[in-house]
Amino acid sequence: MHRLAHDDIEAATGRIADQVRPVTVTRTAPGEIVRTGHHDTAGGGADSCEVWLALEFMQHTGSFKARGAQNFIRAHRDAGTLPDIGVTIASGGNAGLACAWAARRQGVRATVFLPTTAPQVKIAGLRSYGADVRLVGTQYAEALAACEKFAAETGALAAHAYDHPLIAAGAGTLLAEIHRQVPGLDTVVVAVGGGGLFAGVATAARHHGIRTVAVEPENCRALNAALEAGHPVDVPVDSIASDSLGARRASAMALHAAQQHDVRSVLVPDDEILRARRTLWGNRRLVVEPGAATALAALTTPTTGPGIGYRPRAGEKIAVVLCGANTDPGDLITGRPEA
Numbered sequence: 001m002h003r004l005a006h007d008d009i010e011a012a013t014g015r016i017a018d019q020v021r022p023v024t025v026t027r028t029a030p031g032e033i034v035r036t037g038h039h040d041t042a043g044g045g046a047d048s049c050e051v052w053l054a055l056e057f058m059q060h061t062g063s064f065k066a067r068g069a070q071n072f073i074r075a076h077r078d079a080g081t082l083p084d085i086g087v088t089i090a091s092g093g094n095a096g097l098a099c100a101w102a103a104r105r106q107g108v109r110a111t112v113f114l115p116t117t118a119p120q121v122k123i124a125g126l127r128s129y130g131a132d133v134r135l136v137g138t139q140y141a142e143a144l145a146a147c148e149k150f151a152a153e154t155g156a157l158a159a160h161a162y163d164h165p166l167i168a169a170g171a172g173t174l175l176a177e178i179h180r181q182v183p184g185l186d187t188v189v190v191a192v193g194g195g196g197l198f199a200g201v202a203t204a205a206r207h208h209g210i211r212t213v214a215v216e217p218e219n220c221r222a223l224n225a226a227l228e229a230g231h232p233v234d235v236p237v238d239s240i241a242s243d244s245l246g247a248r249r250a251s252a253m254a255l256h257a258a259q260q261h262d263v264r265s266v267l268v269p270d271d272e273i274l275r276a277r278r279t280l281w282g283n284r285r286l287v288v289e290p291g292a293a294t295a296l297a298a299l300t301t302p303t304t305g306p307g308i309g310y311r312p313r314a315g316e317k318i319a320v321v322l323c324g325a326n327t328d329p330g331d332l333i334t335g336r337p338e339a
Helices: 006-015 063-081 094-105 119-129 142-154 165-182 196-207 224-231 252-258 271-286 288-299
Strands: 026-027 050-054 089-090 112-113 134-136 185-191 212-218 263-268 316-319
Touching: 006 063, 006 165, 006 196, 026 196, 026 212, 050 165, 050 288, 063 094, 063 252, 089 094, 089 142, 094 119, 094 288, 112 119, 112 142, 119 134, 119 252, 165 196, 165 252, 185 196, 185 252, 185 288, 196 212, 196 252, 212 288, 224 252, 224 263, 252 263
Parallel strands: 050 316, 089 112, 112 134, 185 212, 185 316, 212 263
Antiparallel strands: 026 050
C-alpha cells in the first residue's frame, strides 16, 4: 500500500497547474451556515466561527475529480505508459467524467463503466466527452468488476475512482489553493466516498497543521467502519448521496490518512444532507449534488450522538469543500435526485 506523502501532492501540482481551474473560496456571513433554522450545532461557538466555502464544483467536469484524472493521465503520458487503446475506469459518474475529459485532452479513448443507477445528467456528460459508456449492475462494485475484466482483456490502462496515489495526490492539490486564500485555516471539511479526495486533502492538511473532518452519510460509511475495524471492510450502500459517495469499501490509503493525528470521522443523516443542499440553494443560489452537500451537513446537523456532525469551536476558521455539482437542479424541488 502506497502511503501518500506531501511530496506526491507537490509533484501533482507541477503536473496539473496549467490544466485545472484554481478553486474559488467565499466566506459566509456569521450564523449563515453553522446555524440553520432552529438548529444550533456550535454550542455557543456558532456565531464566532468563520466558515468558508471552497467552490470546487466549478472545476472542469463539475467536480474535484478533474485534478486526479489529469495527474494520473499526464503522469502515464510522461512515463510513456499511456496505451493507444486508452484508459478505462469504473465510476458513480464524476470520476468517469473527469477521466473522459482528461483522456480526450491527451487524444486517447476512455471506456467508462457505471452502475445502471447513475444519474442521467452524468451519463449524458460522459457521452458529450466522447466516452464509451457501459452500464453494469446497480452498485459501483459491480461496475468496477466489469471494468477490471475489460482492462485485463484489452490492455486498456485501468484508472480508479479513488484508490490510486496519483488520483489522491491530484485531489490533494486543492488544499494548498484553499490554504493560500484562507490564512490561519484551522479545519477543512470534506465528504468521503472511497477516500481519494479525503486522503489527498488530509495529507496536505497535515503538512500545514490543519485539522481534517471526514464526513459520510450514515448508511454509506466505508471510512468510518474501517476506522472502527482497524482495516478496510465492506459496508452496505444506501444513501441519497450514493451516486458519488457509494464506495462499498474505503481504500487502505484513506484509512492510513484517517488514522493520523487531527483527523475526525463523522456521519450525517440523509435528511440533513438534503437540508444542507437546500440551504446552499436558498442562501447562495448554489446548486450542488448531494455528495457535496454531505460535507456541509456536518456543520448543519444537530448533534444527537457521538460521531454525528461536527461542532465548531468558538473562533474556529473552517473551509467546507463543495466538491461536485453534476446534478439536476430540478432535484431541489422534488427533494431526491433521480437516476
